[in-house]
Amino acid sequence: MKVQNYRQVQTINAAPGVTMRVVAGPAEKAPTFVMRVFEIQSGSSTPFHAHPWEHEVFVLAGKGILKSDGKETPLMEDDAVVVLPNEKHSFLGIGKDVFRLICVVPLVNGKMPGTPATD
């Protein structure tokens, strides 16, 4: 069992203007999935890409846009998002505040999947 404020966790520069903190994962011996907190500066985004694993996302603060194939969906606090495997997606920060969200991914072969770390 482990409790930590997400701000105590080391930040990883996941993309320009995008940081990631792994708040629950292999370091805590989590066996199935990994919880990360992303902070996306206004005007910055994660790459527009797809991969074989899913995302489950919860928006904590700020405003953003979820880009998918042919569509842009506004996101705000308290929105939950499911991105299924192989769906193209990107999360873009907009507005004056940092766009902060939780993104959960499955472990793949016991590790957090993806290169770069934004996957």
Next chain:
Amino acid sequence: MKVQNYRQVQTINAAPGVTMRVVAGPAEKAPTFVMRVFEIQSGSSTPFHAHPWEHEVFVLAGKGILKSDGKETPLMEDDAVVVLPNEKHSFLGIGKDVFRLICVVPLVNGKMPGTPATD
């Protein structure tokens, strides 16, 4: 891909004074894990119990206590919690505001595990 504000999702009475909303799971075709939002009234709690699957939790609002074997840990907004398989635990709401948290569990045989629904 699906986007929804968690308040749009049907509430399930998970225990006295405790509601659960399944914001990402089998209904969204999520293949590996399930994201739920719990709202725990002050003085109410989830059962003190253990089960073979883990929890990854993120506190959204309010204050609470994580009870484990021989220990009580205060929880507040922005805390991340890992409860490993078979660790005894209970989440108790305290203070004046509703204690709101995300709790992610793995799918077991393609279903959200647990009876009652608070597991």
